[in-house]
Amino acid sequence: MSKIEEIKPLRIDPKFRYEIARMPDGKNILQCFQCGTCTSDCPVARFNEKYRPRNIIRMAQLGLREKVLSSDFLWLCASCFTCTDRCPQGVEVASVIRALKNLAAIEGRIPQIFRAQLGNLLKTGYICEIPETRIRKRDSIGLPPLPKGNAEGIYRSLRDLRIMKVIGVAKA
């Protein structure tokens, strides 16, 4: 006899779309009428069948907060802004997706690469470690020395942001 599976309804947060609409460039999310232009013109969607910007917008509109914010595909957006420029409803799709990533990040869902980049930034001002060989090469081909980052100044400017506490870099 087959077991009857328990139905687990998705949690819905009816205020979620207003939360996004208040974020920078997020306000037009309410205007999306699901035409699909964003997905059909998205370069990432062409090569990844899970990535569908239209679906992301719809899920956000419906208030499927947890489902959207926990999804890996959120981080696949290449920020090429094709969707933003072509949406007939003026939805700044790439910025809405960025807003969703920011919300996921504040909840501690942060891909490793961003932690590494932020770590480098706080040390040197650059998000990547510039290899010694590159620095020597600069010198040998007559390029001026690299401008230095002011680690202390950068830290001071960022330390009060909530995200810094989430990542655990802000000193108490």
Next chain:
Amino acid sequence: MSLNKYIIFLGCMIPYRALSYEVSARKVLQRLGVELVEMPEFNCCGLPLEPLSHEIMLILSARNLAIAEREGLNILTLCPGCAGTLKKTSRELKEDRVLRDMVNKHLSESGLKFSGSINVKHISQVLLEDVGLDRIKKTIVKPLKELVVAEHSGCHLSRPRKHIEFEDPENPKALKMLIEVTGAKCVEYIGETECCGATIAGIDDKVALSLVREKLNHIRDSGASMLITVCPSCHFMYDSNQIRVERMFGETYGIPVLHYTQLLGLAMGINVNDLGFDELRVSPAKVLDKIK
């Protein structure tokens, strides 16, 4: 403000892996009489960290804008991503006083203040708008009539339209005009405005490299013998990753990828050895032989 003197904003990617772009850009700007001043202090423009926090991006950008303001100079960048990000921040902060006050509060912690008194331009915008095609034309001593090239302007030179206000993203012309002034012929091809995938290279390599493959296939079919870029990240995807893509998908390309400033440098008669050609991964010998 002077149209012949800028503070140069290198960003992270140029010193990390595009010295060939920097060295050739400095050489051609010098020939054109454009003076560059170094940033006295620097941090990343913030674009790579925007997925993490829009506020981090704003603050990092605003720090750089404030530093350039102190020097009283407009910013010139070689990376369209840096230019777009600094422009966007400048615009957002100028339009929104509450946001500006918030950001300035963070900046004041290290003695900086954004007031919005300077402009930011990518080198291609400086070349077209401030230097002008006529002045560039006068420096061309060796027109590259033998060369047929394809261009890739990259997303951030024109998109999103509302922040960049420079190019038509659906029909970019700036780089084409800049190429044609060197005497080279610039062909059209399918998918010219498609993204290079650099921003997701660390997150989904397969998608990123598929995008590179698609682009290189179109260029191979277009009859162009090389590709010209104006972005360190696009260049990295098409040049350094070209061999990876060939291996991964069993393709053969051998398409040299030049920074625009290298092409312009050749047309100005600058010595090849001074234009960073030795840094390119795909051998540019094919190109150099043609113009001997």
